[in-house]
Amino acid sequence: xxxxxxxxxxxxxxxxxxxxxxxxxxxxxxxxxxxxxxxxxxxxxxxxxxxxxxxxxxxxxxxxxxxxxxxxxxxxxxxxxxxxxxxxxxxxxxxxxxxxxxxxxxxxxxxxxxxxxxxxxxxxxxxxxxxxxxxxxxxxxxxxxxxxxxxxxxxxxxxxxxxxxxxxxxxxxxxxxxxxxxxxxxxxxxxxxxxxxxxxxxxxxxxxxxxxxxxxxxxxxxxxxxxxxxxxxxxxxxxxxxxxxxxxxxxxxxxxxxxxxxxxxxxxxxx
Amino acid sequence: xxxxxxxxxxxxxxxxxxxxxxxxxxxxxxxxxxxxxxxxxxxxxxxxxxxxxxxxxxxxxxxxxxxxxxxxxxxxxxxxxxxxxxxxxxxxxxxxxxxxxxxxxxxxxxxxxxxxxxxxxxxxxxxxxxxxxxxxxxxxxxxxxxxxxxxxxxxxxxxxxxxxxxxxxxxxxxxxxxxxxxxxxxxxxxxxxxxxxxxxxxxxxxxxxxxxxxxxxxxxxxxxxxxxxxxxxxxxxxxxxxxxxxxxxxxxxxxxxxxxxxxxxxxxxxxxxxxxxxxxxxxxxxxxxxxxxxxxxxxxxxxxxxxxxxxxxxxxxxxxxxxxxxxxxxxxxxxxxxxxxxxxxxxxxxxxxxxxxxxxxxxxxxxxxxxxxxxxxxxxxxxxxxxxxxxxxxxxxxxxxxxxxxxxxxxxxxxxxxxxxxxxxxxxxxxxxxxxxxxxxxxxxxxxxxxxxxxxxxxxxxxxxxxxxxxxxxxxxxxxxxxxxxxxxxxxxxxxxxxxxxxxxxxxxxxxxxxxxxxxxxxxxxxxxxxxxxxxxxxxxx
Numbered sequence: 035x036x037x038x039x040x041x042x043x044x045x046x047x048x049x050x051x052x053x054x055x056x057x058x059x060x061x062x063x064x065x066x067x068x069x070x071x072x073x074x075x076x077x078x079x080x081x082x083x084x085x086x087x088x089x090x091x092x093x094x095x096x097x098x099x100x101x102x103x104x105x106x107x108x109x110x111x112x113x114x115x116x117x118x119x120x121x122x123x124x125x126x127x128x129x130x131x132x133x134x135x136x137x138x139x140x141x142x143x144x145x146x147x148x149x150x151x152x153x154x155x156x157x158x159x160x161x162x163x164x165x166x167x168x169x170x171x172x173x174x175x176x177x178x179x180x181x182x183x184x185x186x187x188x189x190x191x192x193x194x195x196x197x198x199x200x201x202x203x204x205x206x207x208x209x210x211x212x213x214x215x216x217x218x219x220x221x222x223x224x225x226x227x228x229x230x231x232x233x234x235x236x237x238x239x240x241x242x243x244x245x246x247x248x249x250x251x252x253x254x255x256x257x258x259x260x261x262x263x264x265x266x267x268x269x270x271x272x273x274x275x276x277x278x279x280x281x282x283x284x285x286x287x288x289x290x291x292x293x294x295x296x297x298x299x300x301x302x303x304x305x
Numbered sequence: 306x307x308x309x310x311x312x313x314x315x316x317x318x319x320x321x322x323x324x325x326x327x328x329x330x331x332x333x334x335x336x337x338x339x340x341x342x343x344x345x346x347x348x349x350x351x352x353x354x355x356x357x358x359x360x361x362x363x364x365x366x367x368x369x370x371x372x373x374x375x376x377x378x379x380x381x382x383x384x385x386x387x388x389x390x391x392x393x394x395x396x397x398x399x400x401x402x403x404x405x406x407x408x409x410x411x412x413x414x415x416x417x418x419x420x421x422x423x424x425x426x427x428x429x430x431x432x433x434x435x436x437x438x439x440x441x442x443x444x445x446x447x448x449x450x451x452x453x454x455x456x457x458x459x460x461x462x463x464x465x466x467x468x469x470x471x472x473x474x475x476x477x478x479x480x481x482x483x484x485x486x487x488x489x490x491x492x493x494x495x496x497x498x499x500x501x502x503x504x505x506x507x508x509x510x511x512x513x514x515x516x517x518x519x520x521x522x523x524x525x526x527x528x529x530x531x532x533x534x535x536x537x538x539x540x541x542x543x544x545x546x547x548x549x550x551x552x553x554x555x556x557x558x559x560x561x562x563x564x565x566x567x568x569x570x571x572x573x574x575x576x577x578x579x580x581x582x583x584x585x586x587x588x589x590x591x592x593x594x595x596x597x598x599x600x601x602x603x604x605x606x607x608x609x610x611x612x613x614x615x616x617x618x619x620x621x622x623x624x625x626x627x628x629x630x631x632x633x634x635x636x637x638x639x640x641x642x643x644x645x646x647x648x649x650x651x652x653x654x655x656x657x658x659x660x661x662x663x664x665x666x667x668x669x670x671x672x673x674x675x676x677x678x679x680x681x682x683x684x685x686x687x688x689x690x691x692x693x694x695x696x697x698x699x700x701x702x703x704x705x706x707x708x709x710x711x712x713x714x715x716x717x718x719x720x721x722x723x724x725x726x727x728x729x730x731x732x733x734x735x736x737x738x739x740x741x742x743x744x745x746x747x748x749x750x751x752x753x754x755x756x757x758x759x760x761x762x763x764x765x766x767x768x769x770x771x772x773x774x775x776x777x778x779x780x781x782x783x784x785x786x787x788x789x790x791x792x793x794x795x796x797x798x799x800x801x802x803x804x805x806x807x808x809x810x811x812x813x814x815x816x817x818x819x820x821x822x823x824x825x826x827x828x829x830x831x832x833x834x835x836x837x838x839x840x841x842x843x844x845x846x847x
Contacts, residue, residue: 070697072618072693072694072697074614074617074618074694077618077621078559078563091559091686091690092618092690092693092694093618161712161715164709165709247684247710247712251707251708251709251710252689252692252693252708252710253693253696253697253708263686265540266559266686267559267563268540269540269543269560269564270563270564270567
């Protein structure tokens with residue numbers, strides 16, 4: 035594993051995430067059953083060879099639902115973080131490069147957004163919208179760009195004083211070109227690390243929303259709503275709570291390991 | 306410190322003793338004796354112990370043990386005496402004369418007379434009293450009390466549900482409330498009643514204790530003390546039941562069919578009761594919207610839903626299909642009516658008659674519009690699962706359905722009250738009187754009123770008006786059977802199921818009738834008793 039320069043954390047995280055990605059992408063091939071196939075004659079069966087993770091309250095195969103649920107969780111994670119990162123880079127660049135009153139306005143906006151507990155903000159917004167996977171991704175994205183903005187701005191502030199940037203400005207290079215050619219490529223490291231960590235929290239938020247019934251709507255499977263179903267039967271149908279709970283745990287752990295590992299690997303001071 | 310240590314030691318000793326005892330308890334002890342404590346679980350705290358003001362089920366459950374009405378329902382749901390020993394309906398069916406028992410007392414020793422009844426009637430019809438139930442009693446044009454034991458009411462027009470309304474009005478003491486503002490009185494938390502029990506103490510957020518009253522209107526109960534613990538989460542209630550800390554709780558089909566059989570120890574000391582509940586779950590159409598204004602579409606959807614599958618899958622078989630809005634087995638429910646059978650073929654034929662054609666991607670289309678709608682329901686697992694099962698069956702015949710689950714307060718205020726929905730999965734709890742004017746009469750469609758599906762049928766309107774005026778039970782039965790038939794044919798809602806009420810009771814509680822009489826297992830709760838050998842070991846401060 036030269037990729038991560040022998041960094042164990044990053045390697046383990048990478049493997050975990052790769053497996054989950056693989057499983058999510060090939061869910062239709064790997065699932066033994068249709069995830070929404072209802073069979074009221076096999077309600078709440080414990081794990082067996084027919085149903086490796088048992089069945090739920092409507093006799094649906096939990097393994098198949100978990101596999102399809104992985105798609106939802108990962109998809110939400112990527113798109114939401116993509117939105118947040120784009121917004122963050124855009125606002126952070128402006129604030130860091132131009133400074134002055136623009137910087138003040140953007141940073142105060144960041145402060146205001148950070149002062150509201152994001153989960154409750156998301157809950158409040160979702161309550162007014164039709165809950166759907168698209169709305170959830172957009173809302174998570176729109177409420178979690180602040181960290182990236184701050185990182186990008188901080189990087190820009192320091193990079194902007196470097197000689198090669200000053201030289202480039204003096205030579206009359208356009209602002210857009212300076213930002214895209216010199217500043218952004220040099221501040222990618224913290225952006226990548228924070229995005230990877232951001233995916234972990236997006237997965238958690240999506241599971242939380244689905245658990246509260248405000249996320250992905252029935253009958254679509256998501257780890258969060260499989261877990262809610264499990265809550266009802268926790269006294270004897272442990273498989274309905276254990277597997278989705280473990281899946282969320284492992285995924286979030288994977289992203290965190292990868293993120294932390296990447297930070298170590300990409301940090302020039304560690305070279 | 307030393308004292309604390311001793312206390313803990315003795316507690317451990319007591320607990321271990323009681324544990325040892327529980328191993329050898331002989332639940333066959335049936336020696337009737339008075340005393341003991343019954344602990345049950347409630348999901349919500351009562352808001353106010355004056356029923357006419359409160360309006361929530363937790364409050365009325367407690368209040369009904371403290372107060373009496375003029376008359377009450379017996380175990381077969383016929384009227385019988387309570388405060389009134391007899392009642393007479395005049396020949397023109399407009400006047401009811403109640404004869405009140407002599408020598409009745411409130412639990413504080415004051416006499417209970419017709420003046421209290423008159424006072425209560427005045428109170429509930431007073432526009433300043435914040436009660437939702439006033440309108441039924443405002444129909445009384447004249448009330449009088451010729452003597453201390455007679456109460457006479459006269460109606461302008463025949464009013465058939467009259468006796469039912471008098472069976473649900475709890476009589477309040479005039480001597481305490483005369484100079485109180487009923488909306489904000491101390492009495493709502495410190496009531497004085499006349500029934501089997503009186504309020505002992507009420508610890509907010511924890512429990513309500515009722516103590517046996519010796520001078521109750523209907524005699525004395527056997528069990529000394531009823532403790533109602535407030536435990537909002539049903540899983541926590543179940544854990545408390547498993548630990549033996551509560552004696553009684555309502556359970557769900559999963560617990561009944563799956564959890565109890567898997568826990569033999571718990572099963573050994575718990576008796577399970579199953580009774581027909583007085584309510585049903587339905588799929589309701591918004592009749593003001595396309596395409597649900599078309600009767601053929603509604604009937605088609607009714608045919609396309611497999612009710613047996615819903616009962617088997619959601620209730621694990623613990624429910625019954627129904628075909629009228631009445632409790633199966635009562636006289637109001639017409640046994641000759643049958644539910645729409647599951648027949649996708651009939652459904653498709655009806656939809657084709659209504660002008661729908663199958664498109665290439667297997668969905669039904671009419672005038673370029675696909676047949677699709679959204680089912681909304683509140684956060685209730687059973688209703689959500691029901692919606693998923695319906696979604697699957699409707700998809701099979703080419704109807705596209707999406708499901709949305711909404712938290713109760715916004716479900717009612719943002720969707721039901723303004724009528725902003727396509728289709729709902731909801732339930733009705735019913736009163737014992739067959740009058741359903743509020744739910745089905747076309748005049749009851751305003752915001753916040755109960756006919757929110759927008760049902761409007763002149764014939765049904767007439768039947769409902771007639772039914773309220775007919776006091777002859779046999780003729781009344783005919784009217785409501787006719788009404789049910791019309792309703793079933795129109796199919797403004799699809800009856801899904803009437804679920805059984807399931808109750809788990811610790812076997813130390815004796816005297817519960819099984820099978821449950823029509824009035825339910827709680828009906829004779831004053832006759833329940835706990836044999837001495839089966840009582841809990843209790844720490845008292847005496």
